[in-house]
Amino acid sequence: GEQVEQRPPHLSVREGDSAVITCTYTDPNSYYFFWYKQEPGASLQLLMKVFSSTEINEGQGFTVLLNKKDKRLSLNLTAAHPGDSAAYFCAVSAAGYQNFYFGKGTSLTVIP
Amino acid sequence: GALVYQYPRRTICKSGTSMRMECQAVGFQATSVAWYRQSPQKTFELIALSTVNSAIKYEQNFTQEKFPISHPNLSFSSMTVLNAYLEDRGLYLCGATTGRDTEVFFGKGTRLTVV
Numbered sequence: 001g002e003q004v005e006q007r008p009p010h011l012s013v014r015e016g017d018s019a020v021i022t023c024t025y026t027d028p029n030s031y032y033f034f035w036y037k038q039e040p041g042a043s044l045q046l047l048m049k050v051f052s053s054t055e056i057n058e059g060q061g062f063t064v065l066l067n068k069k070d071k072r073l074s075l076n077l078t079a080a081h082p083g084d085s086a087a088y089f090c091a092v093s094a095a096g097y098q099n100f101y102f103g104k105g106t107s108l109t110v111i112p
Numbered sequence: 113g114a115l116v117y118q119y120p121r122r123t124i125c126k127s128g129t130s131m132r133m134e135c136q137a138v139g140f141q142a143t144s145v146a147w148y149r150q151s152p153q154k155t156f157e158l159i160a161l162s163t164v165n166s167a168i169k170y171e172q173n174f175t176q177e178k179f180p181i182s183h184p185n186l187s188f189s190s191m192t193v194l195n196a197y198l199e200d201r202g203l204y205l206c207g208a209t210t211g212r213d214t215e216v217f218f219g220k221g222t223r224l225t226v227v
Contacts, residue, residue, distance in 0.1 A: 006155075043205060043220040044156075089155060093216075100146060100207065100216065104155040 002027040004092050006103025014111050019077040021106045023090035026071065033066060034091040035075045038105075044089070047075070080110040114140040116208050118219035124227055125196050132192040133222040135206035140217070141186040142208035147179070150221075151202040159204075162189060193224065201226045 003026045013019045032051065036044040048059050050066050050073070057064040061084075063076045073092075077084055090103040117136040125131045135145060144163045148156040160170040162183040170176060183189040189208070193200050203221040 043203070044218050046215075046218075049215065100148075100158065102148075102156040 002030065002092055002094075002101040004090060004101045004103045006090055006106060008106060009104065010107045010109075012109045012111060013080050015081055016079050019080045019084070019108055019110070020074055021088055021090070021108070022072060022074045023092070023103045024070070024072050025092045025101070027092070027094065028071070029094050030071075030092045032093040033064075033073050034093070034100075035064060035073075036089045036091065038087040038089065040086075047088075077108075080108075082110045082112050084108060085110045114138070114215075114217050116142075116206060116217045116219040118204075118206055118222050120222055121220065122223045122225070124225045127197055127226055128195055130192055130194045131196055131224060132190055133204055133224075135189045135191075135208065135219055137187045137208045137217070140208075141210055142189065143186060144209050145183055145189040146207045146216075147181065147189075147191050148205040148207065149200075149202050150205065151199070154202075156205060159191070196224065196226045198226050200224065 006023045034049050035047040037047050038044050048064050050057050050064050055066050065074045073090055088106045091100050093100050115138045119134045146161045147159040150156045158171045159174045159179055160168050162168045162181050168181050178194055181191045201224050203223050205221045207216045207218045209216045
């Protein structure tokens, strides 16, 4: 089945710096790509859903890049602030959402 | 809007006992419901995917004998953790979708503590 590798497992940046989290996947049939944020003790909050046809997606304070050739998905927080401190998970799904595969997560700490 | 509610939000059970958790979809038809577990300090593992009118598909390392699932209609699913032990503790999440390539909606999870 699909294998999703997420790096780094832990990331610490200063407020205002950028933070980049990367996932690689193995299934060429993967079609939907997701980034979730999980604050301590809470469930998943969807940050962005990316379709396979779109390579660059901009959200509120972050950019998601999809490179289908390299099977790589990245989340770039452009100017991190302490409220961004949380765990971030990527997830990958084939068409039809038959299965969701999560990365192992990245614990991000933003130092004021 | 589409919402998914999970009950209970937190629960504690004694080692060797069983615990049932529920997932309720509101505002859409939950054709498919996936159950996940997030063990402490780990990612979300898919336990099983249930689709109405189809057999429930369990992932490797998870069995129907340990995690029986019911998905009787398009708005409700439940899962029981039988004979819970320490390694079963964690956050159990259900994700529901209409199955027509729309968004997956997640509940807030049921946090299971085993003592």
